[in-house]
Amino acid sequence: MGPDKTAAKQCLLSADRFLKESRFQDARTEIEKAKKFDPSNVYVLAFLDRINYFEAQQKKEAQVSAAKAHPSPAPAAPSPQPHAATPPPHAAIPQPVKPIVPNVPKPAPATTEVPLASAPPPPVKPKEAPEPVAPARSEHRGVETTLEEMKRQIEMLTHSLEQEKKAREDMSKQQLQSTVLQLRTSMEKAWATGAPNEQEEEALHKLAISLSIPENVELSLRREVKLKMYSTAVKEVISKRQLLRSSSSTLEWLRKVYQVSMEEYLEYETKFLLDLVADQYKGTLLYVTPNVKTKDELIPRLKAAGYAVVLSGTPEEALEKIEKINPNIILCHTEFSPGSLSGVKFLHLLRASAKFNFIPFLLLCESPEVSQLKSSELRQHEGFLKKPVDVDELMIAMNEKLARFRDYVSSLS
Amino acid sequence: MSKKILLAEDDEDNRDLVSFVLQRSRLGAELIVAENGQEAVDKAFESIPNLILMDMQMPVMDGWTAIPILKGDKRTKHIPIIAFTAQAKPEDKVRTLEIGCAEHYSKPMDPEELIALIRKYLAD
Numbered sequence: 344m345g346p347d348k349t350a351a352k353q354c355l356l357s358a359d360r361f362l363k364e365s366r367f368q369d370a371r372t373e374i375e376k377a378k379k380f381d382p383s384n385v386y387v388l389a390f391l392d393r394i395n396y397f398e399a400q401q402k403k404e405a406q407v408s409a410a411k412a413h414p415s416p417a418p419a420a421p422s423p424q425p426h427a428a429t430p431p432p433h434a435a436i437p438q439p440v441k442p443i444v445p446n447v448p449k450p451a452p453a454t455t456e457v458p459l460a461s462a463p464p465p466p467v468k469p470k471e472a473p474e475p476v477a478p479a480r481s482e483h484r485g486v487e488t489t490l491e492e493m494k495r496q497i498e499m500l501t502h503s504l505e506q507e508k509k510a511r512e513d514m515s516k517q518q519l520q521s522t523v524l525q526l527r528t529s530m531e532k533a534w535a536t537g538a539p540n541e542q543e544e545e546a547l548h549k550l551a552i553s554l555s556i557p558e559n560v561e562l563s564l565r566r567e568v569k570l571k572m573y574s575t576a577v578k579e580v581i582s583k584r585q586l587l588r589s590s591s592s593t594l595e596w597l598r599k600v601y602q603v604s605m606e607e608y609l610e611y612e613t614k615f616l617l618d619l620v621a622d623q624y625k626g627t628l629l630y631v632t633p634n635v636k637t638k639d640e641l642i643p644r645l646k647a648a649g650y651a652v653v654l655s656g657t658p659e660e661a662l663e664k665i666e667k668i669n670p671n672i673i674l675c676h677t678e679f680s681p682g683s684l685s686g687v688k689f690l691h692l693l694r695a696s697a698k699f700n701f702i703p704f705l706l707l708c709e710s711p712e713v714s715q716l717k718s719s720e721l722r723q724h725e726g727f728l729k730k731p732v733d734v735d736e737l738m739i740a741m742n743e744k745l746a747r748f749r750d751y752v753s754s755l756s
Numbered sequence: 757m758s759k760k761i762l763l764a765e766d767d768e769d770n771r772d773l774v775s776f777v778l779q780r781s782r783l784g785a786e787l788i789v790a791e792n793g794q795e796a797v798d799k800a801f802e803s804i805p806n807l808i809l810m811d812m813q814m815p816v817m818d819g820w821t822a823i824p825i826l827k828g829d830k831r832t833k834h835i836p837i838i839a840f841t842a843q844a845k846p847e848d849k850v851r852t853l854e855i856g857c858a859e860h861y862s863k864p865m866d867p868e869e870l871i872a873l874i875r876k877y878l879a880d
Binding site: 540592 | 769770773776780864867869
């Protein structure tokens with residue numbers, strides 16, 4: 344609380360004391376002072392209402408006493424105080440209002456760390472000066488004002504609580520981000536030249552604990568850093584591939600150095616491949632083959648030719664991947680294990696999709712299927728090759744289909 | 757104390773690649789680099805490495821000249837030298853062994869094979 348607010352609080356306390364002593368004018372003077380010290384203090388107006396109420400109440404009592412001392416000659420005259428018999432609503436209401444001054448919200452511990460204290464209170468509506476109205480009307484007006492004031496206080500407290508909650512959330516988020524960044528930097532340093540040794544791993548784990556980073560976040564970060572550093576190393580070594588005896592054995596060595604599992608490699612394959620062939624990248628090739636797990640000699644040839652090859656074991660799996668990888672060309676075997684779609688069926692499904700029906704598509708088929716495919720109405724960007732596939736023949740066919748695709752795309756513009 | 761490997765190689769890309777491989781080998785060896793034979797001889801006398809990887813074709817002084825100098829000096833004659841060359845003819849291999857090389861390694865390199873070779877000579 345600033346010095347002006349403290350002074351305002353002192354004035355309000357003095358006003359409260361004067362009010363109890365029925366020194367209404369002195370109380371008003373203190374309130375005026377408080378208003379000057381802290382114009383935004385919402386209790387000032389509430390206090391003025393209290394003063395008005397008690398002053399009116401005192402005058403009323405004085406009138407009643409005077410009437411008792413000098414009884415009116417006309418007893419049938421209507422009472423000017425129709426509610427005098429019932430306890431004035433203010434009599435009960437000032438109770439919750441009274442502790443307002445001592446309860447002026449103090450900054451919570453968190454507000455010293457976050458800028459809550461600077462949050463402006465809800466705007467106080469300017470009030471009209473109390474009119475010299477009839478006491479009943481004044482009472483009613485007093486009740487309304489007090490209720491309104493209480494409502495405003497509740498709103499203000501709710502607002503402050505919400506702000507504090509948000510500030511706390513922001514703070515913990517920022518703290519987590521900063522600690523995660525700290526751990527990430529240490530991890531990147533440790534993983535720069537490969538998987539860290541046991542002692543380094545232990546030190547990283549201890550650091551994560553000391554930074555209160557949850558274990559799942561730590562593990563996820565470890566995996567992210569590992570794959571990033573592996574990918575960086577792949578890029579670096581591949582830029583010098585002309586000096587290497589074999590790119591594939593070098594990559595296999597790097598996979599061991601960075602402890603990248605085959606599952607992780609396959610999960611990130613497209614990205615890694617794009618890194619590998621970035622300078623000679625011809626496009627993404629979706630290769631649907633039942634021989635995913637066995638050694639397919641076609642794959643390294645396709646990669647060497649500049650394609651980022653994404654493998655699918657079945658047409659169903661290919662349908663799942665196709666949205667994500669958006670291939671430039673598809674190579675697909677015709678026969679798959681029982682229960683799976685055939686390559687031809689897969690082609691028909693893609694033809695039915697407005698999004699994928701123009702992707703160049705080559706079927707790799709057995710001899711007996713050739714005559715059947717020859718007689719079928721393959722479109723210009725579709726084709727087939729007889730197995731065993733001659734790689735040069737395949738490259739020619741792929742280039743031809745891609746050229747037709749480029750012509751088609753150019754015709755659209 | 758970490759072991760020292762002296763690499764004499766005039767091609768920057770090759771130097772970078774050997775450095776890249778050694779950093780990831782976890783051998784914990786210190787790499788000293790020389791860009792020609794003369795520099796290799798000077799640095800070998802100065803630092804007495806545990807192993808020397810010597811490219812045979814270099815400017816200023818080639819490996820064919822530098823190796824006999826190193827093998828003729830009592831300070832460095834015990835250091836194993838791996839001839840590091842793109843010349844893969846059998847007679848080149850014989851010649852490198854004749855001038856005192858412990859091994860002949862043909863470029864282009866294979867990281868795992870190179871690490872295994874280095875490890876073998878550092879362990880001796």
